[in-house]
Amino acid sequence: MKAFGAYNNEISSITEFEKDLPMLRAHDLLIQVDAISVNPVDTKVRQGIQEGLDSPKILGYDGYGRVVKTGTETHLFNIGDLVYWAGDVTREGSNSEFQAVDERIVGNAPSKLSVEKAVAMPLTSLTAYELIFEKLAVSTEEVDAGKTILIINGAGGVGSIAIQLARKIAGLKVIATASSPDSIAWVKKMGADYVINHHEDLPKQLASLGLDSVDYILILNAVNQHIDAATRLIAPQGKIANIVEPGRPINLDRLAHKSASFSFEWMFTKAVSQTADIESQHRILDQISAWLDEGIIESTFTQNVGELTAKNLQKAHQIIEDGHSIGKLVLVNRKN
Known part of the structure; x- marks a missing residue:
């Protein structure tokens, strides 16, 4: 062949x-x-x-x-x-x-x-689905409708699907990040309720939307750059999921007193490890x-x-x- x-x-x-x-x-x-x-x-x-x-x-x-x-x-x-x-x-x-x-x-x-x-x-859909409905444990039945999710790098392949699943299937309020005019337009087309810039201060931008925290966060790019803001912004008992290898230790101390969680998603885990x-x-x-x-x-x-x-x-x-x-x-x- x-x-x-x-x-x-x-x-x-x-x-x-x-x-x-x-x-x-x-x-x-x-x-x-x-x-x-x-x-x-x-x-x-x-x-x-x-x-x-x-x-x-x-x-x-x-x-x-x-x-x-x-x-x-x-x-x-x-x-x-x-x-x-x-x-x-x-x-x-x-x-x-x-x-x-x-x-x-x-x-x-x-x-x-x-x-x-x-x-x-296939790849991006599997990743986005497992992130939202397995790692974040969001319900597919709109039980969590109205809760907030911040999707960092919303214009990427995974982000584009994650926005749709979060908004159209789970009924979440979606804040996605994008920076260029084209990527901002794309993220809005995918269904994001709000768009902010991942190159600028995330807590400050969320505050301008009347939010001091969010229930869920997806980090789809540059985890080392965004982990500080993510641990500040996640709500008590909230959940953060990430697809990026940090390459060096990241500080998750702020999650302790919030009883918040941080998890990794790798779409190939089930196949490579032959999980149940x-x-x-x-x-x-x-x-x-x-x-x-x-x-x-x-x-x-x-x-x-x-x-x-x-x-x-x-x-x-x-x-x-x-x-x-x-x-x-x-x-x-x-x-x-």
């Missing part, structure tokens, strides 16, 4: 090569990949390659395609089903003609969306599909970079690394 991978940490090392079809594990599906989306994790994994590899590392942590073969212990899908998924960072990714993926982290693809809009959603609740990701993706098809939430797809080629993958990685992209970048192998 045709595949695309990186030999080293340079963007220019992404190349096309031939590889045997992957062997299936018991819970695996073999999926013909029709489209992929590029996320910051793709660039981070590539940047983490310490030296030249003998065989390129296949990246790609969003995919859309059709099931062509099933493993010996599969039960959720049939051959021919259209599916979407975010994969497992410890296995070969979606930047290839075919990929083997554990069916328990695969969802039925939305039926009313284009390929581009569908493939943009791994199949929850299948159910989450199916729920996201239903919300998309019903028009309750919308895709964050913004740019089709072109056909899945080494050149276009290099282009997508460069756009991500330049740090100015809004929404999701997609590459398409074939239309369905």
